[in-house]
Amino acid sequence: MTTRVALSIAGSDPSGGAGLQADLKTFHRLGVYGEAVVTLITVQNTRGVTRVEVMAPDLVLEQIHAVCCDIPPHAAKIGALGNSAVVEAIAAAAAQSFTFPLVIDPVMISKHGAALMDEEAQRALATQLIPRAFLLTPNLEEAAVLAGFPVTDIASMRKAAEKLVSLGAKNVLVKGGHLDAEEAVDVLFEPEHGFREFSSARIATQHTHGTGCTYSAAITAELAKGSTLREAIGSAKKFITEAIRTAPALGSGSGPLNHHA
Numbered sequence: 177m178t179t180r181v182a183l184s185i186a187g188s189d190p191s192g193g194a195g196l197q198a199d200l201k202t203f204h205r206l207g208v209y210g211e212a213v214v215t216l217i218t219v220q221n222t223r224g225v226t227r228v229e230v231m232a233p234d235l236v237l238e239q240i241h242a243v244c245c246d247i248p249p250h251a252a253k254i255g256a257l258g259n260s261a262v263v264e265a266i267a268a269a270a271a272q273s274f275t276f277p278l279v280i281d282p283v284m285i286s287k288h289g290a291a292l293m294d295e296e297a298q299r300a301l302a303t304q305l306i307p308r309a310f311l312l313t314p315n316l317e318e319a320a321v322l323a324g325f326p327v328t329d330i331a332s333m334r335k336a337a338e339k340l341v342s343l344g345a346k347n348v349l350v351k352g353g354h355l356d357a358e359e360a361v362d363v364l365f366e367p368e369h370g371f372r373e374f375s376s377a378r379i380a381t382q383h384t385h386g387t388g389c390t391y392s393a394a395i396t397a398e399l400a401k402g403s404t405l406r407e408a409i410g411s412a413k414k415f416i417t418e419a420i421r422t423a424p425a426l427g428s429g430s431g432p433l434n435h436h437a
Contacts (some may be wrong), residue, residue, distance in 0.1 A: 180208045181247055182400040184242065184393065185266065186255030187216040187228075187283075187292065193432030194286075194386030195255060196336035201435035204417070208400045211249060213239040215266075216258040218291070219370075222385060222427025225290035229256035233265035240269050251276050251400035255391050256283040256292045260300040267304035277310040277399045280345075281392035282318045298322070307344025311405065312394045314340070315351045330361060337365035347405060349395075353387060360417075364409060374409055376417040383423035383431035390433055391416045 184199035192198070196212040203210030215236055219227035243249070252274070257263050270278060282301060284293045293301070302322055306312060314336075320327040322343070323336040327350065337348040352361040363374040394415045397406035419437035426432055 180400045180402075181211065181249045182206070182208045182209045182393075182396050183213065183243060183249035183252035184255065184396075185213040185215060185252060185257075185259070186389070187218055188214055189218055189220055189386070191221040191385075191427070191432070193222065197397075198386040198389045198435065199253065199255070199393040200413075202390050203397050204403060205395040205435055205437075206394060206401075208250075208397045209247075211243045213243065215262055215340065216256055218286075218289075218290075218292075219291065220286070222428070222429035222431050225286045226297040228258065228290065228292065230262060233261045234261055237265050237269055240266070244273060246343060249276055249400065250402075251279065251396045253279040253281060253396040255281050255389055255392070256304070257297065257301070258292065259294060260297040263297050263305055264380045264416075266309060267300070269278070270305070270308040274308065276398075279311045279313060279392050279399070280305060280306055280309040280401075281313045281388055281397045283388065284318050284321060285420075302343055306340070310347065310393065310399075311347040312340055312345040312348045313351060313388070315388060316354045319350045329355070330363065333361075333363040334365065337363055337371075339367060341367055349409060351388065351391065353384075362409070364406070366405065372406060374413045376413060379417070380422050381420060381423060382429075383425055383433070384420060385427075385430045385432050387416065387420065387433065390419060390435065 189195035394412035418434040
């Protein structure tokens with residue numbers, strides 16, 4: 177039996193709720209071996225982010241080479257990258273050697289409002305890295321920045337997904353967790369198959385720290401196991417909903433999810 181491997185290229189959250197710590201927990205829970213390349217280090221907890229230090233691009237690339245030449249992943253995800261130099265370096269690596277599905281979660285702002293990507297990095301992401309994405313998973317705010325117009329409802333989520341595919345992403349999942357609605361609806365656009373919506377009941381809780389990271393990691397884990405894209409998203413949607421519903425209420429701010437869900 178072949179052990180399936182998933183790679184996270186993301187930032188570090190010392191409180192364990194988001195970033196590569198959340199990714200590794202999710203990979204383990206869903207039965208794949210997890211690897212992690214550190215792109216930036218944050219000082220944060222459930223109350224906020226107080227410091228961000230971005231790794232040198234060559235250090236990020238050396239980490240990627242170290243894992244890919246020895247334990248190559250079956251799928252990978254990208255989270256917070258920090259600056260344009262890191263974005264450009266990873267884009268070049270992806271173009272040269274990534275033969276596996278790449279899920280890009282375009283993390284721009286932390287749960288607490290701290291900027292994790294400047295405008296120059298956003299432009300580099302749009303022009304150099306998004307074209308390498310098998311799946312792009314922006315939330316409403318990220319979709320609006322990348323698409324260039326407000327994204328506030330299902331209709332504009334569909335429009336944004338189409339625009340982001342035109343930037344080069346093979347498929348786009350616009351996450352609707354911030355919609356003002358009774359259900360949390362995510363919109364998938366696959367150019368070959370059209371649109372599909374994934375919905376779940378909205379859960380009233382403040383404990384949603386790391387939701388985007390965990391959701392994209394769950395999709396990546398399922399892709400690593402050989403699931404189709406729709407199967408991977410459907411399974412991940414169930415997992416993230418249960419992880420939010422059973423969040424352990426840790427910390428005095430926006431607490432982490434239940435990664436054992």
